Amino acid sequence: MNYMNNKITVKMNVKDNLINVMRVNNVDYISLTDLASYSNPKDPSGVIRNWMSTRNSFAFYSLWEELSNPDFNSVKSHGIKIDEVPYNRFTMTPNRWKKEFNAIGIIPSSGKYSKGTFAHPDIALEFASWIDPAFKLYLIKEFERLKCNEAYQGKIEWSVRRSLSKTNYRIHTDSIKENIVPTLTDKQKLIVYATEADVINVALFGMTAKEWRENNPGKEGNIRDYADILHLVILSNLEVLNASMIENNISSKDRIEKLNETAKRQMAILINDNNVIGIERLDNQKLIGDINK
DSSP states (O other), X not given: OOXXXXXXXXXXXXXXXXXXXEEETTEEEEEHHHHHHHHOTTOHHHHHHHHHTSHHHHHHHHHHHHHHOTTOOHHHHHHHHHHTTTSTTOOOOHHHHHHHHOOSSEEEEXXXXXXXXXXXXXXXXXXXXXXXXXXXXXXXXXXXXXXXXHHHHHHHHHHHHHHHHHHHHHHHHSOOOOOOSOOOOHHHHHOOOSSHHHXXXXXXXXXXXXXXXXXXXXXXXXXXXGOOHHHHHHHHHHHHHHHHHHHTTOOHHHHHHHHHHHHHHHHHHHTTOHHHHHHHHHHTSOOOOOOOO
């Protein structure tokens, strides 16, 4: 997985030290390089390496990976825990950790505005505590303030819109694969639906709003309220396509067939699209954020 997609970088000020925060695929990462510079501005990489090479630190960030990362190489991690960690020769670096163990909690970055080593907040706070417990408390306060900042929120929303634009570009350029949108029956094609919304509902979901309510009597709202991000992206495109076909006096029967074919084609393209996967994670999280200018 490419953890550098959909990247946003902002700064927060912790005791007059600018600390970069990088949001990658809707997960925040705090710059360990900037935190280490508080302790040793001449050699922050050495501070990070020293911390990663202690027994207690290794136990913490390796356990974090086991709990948070299904692709983590835990077998190799347990191996060096026995063969290397107990001895003074043990050395761990961010690059080694990421490449050899498929780690995601600590990641090196070479971006123009995000150069250095970044870590998930859980790990970054542990690192800050190792540097200076008081500095950790200041970091917690600033990070909480960042989450409430409207500017960062706006930047995240902009990133979502940009990702959707990339996704729609893929729809028009990628090849057609297998679909998971229902195929319409002959009866469904011939029905004259009460609203244009139901034309699209049937083409995409295989049922009208009324049919959905009858099948889900205990749920509030409507069928679209329970759609995932994949269906919502396609829904938006179908609405544009349907409006165009109406202007060209295309019959309801032909329109619903065309909409259903389009929905199946787009679903086949989107189902493995990293842009949409990243946004779908965001849909289930509380958006954080903002920019300290």
